[in-house]
Amino acid sequence: MSFALPDGLPPGRFVARGPELVWVSAEFPDDVERLWSRLLSEQPVHGLVPLLCRPGALGSPLALDHIDAVRLEEVLAEDFAEYRRRRLPFWTDPTPESAPGGIEAWPHDPGPPFEQWPGLAPRVPAASAGPTSEEAAARLLDRLMETGPFGLEECCLVLVPAGRSSDALALTGWSADRSPCPAPH
Numbered sequence: 001m002s003f004a005l006p007d008g009l010p011p012g013r014f015v016a017r018g019p020e021l022v023w024v025s026a027e028f029p030d031d032v033e034r035l036w037s038r039l040l041s042e043q044p045v046h047g048l049v050p051l052l053c054r055p056g057a058l059g060s061p062l063a064l065d066h067i068d069a070v071r072l073e074e075v076l077a078e079d080f081a082e083y084r085r086r087r088l089p090f091w092t093d094p095t096p097e098s099a100p101g102g103i104e105a106w107p108h109d110p111g112p113p114f115e116q117w118p119g120l121a122p123r124v125p126a127a128s129a130g131p132t133s134e135e136a137a138a139r140l141l142d143r144l145m146e147t148g149p150f151g152l153e154e155c156c157l158v159l160v161p162a163g164r165s166s167d168a169l170a171l172t173g174w175s176a177d178r179s180p181c182p183a184p185h
Contacts, residue, residue, distance in 0.1 A: 049168035
């Protein structure tokens, strides 16, 4: 099943990513700065998250139900407990670790000021003084285009039907082990 595309896109095609389809441009878009800004502003209307990536950066997609099934708070609490268990001997020994010659030793690390995972930080309201996330992403792309070759011209535009940017990355199968173009969103 395909989805409605915004106007003014370069040539491209739909590509299956597991049960989902994404749209991939055939080449790097002309006037990408203006197109990128427009796509970000229209994201709530079309439900499409724009990404810039090398075609080879698309891997095996992850199902969103798998991602949604992760209970982040529980995973982080377990990871913290394991980290604390492993590091506790270093935190209770006031003797600093010896450092190689010419390198100043780190001061004693007493560890975190809490014994159990304190939970995620509370959500705070966005400051209205700064740029919106869309404006910041567009500015970053502008700066990347101005400052030099980062391999952007090898990238293609990918439009992913997703509610969140993190879901778009999972649906495309992006992996940190691959070499994507910078994705300023």
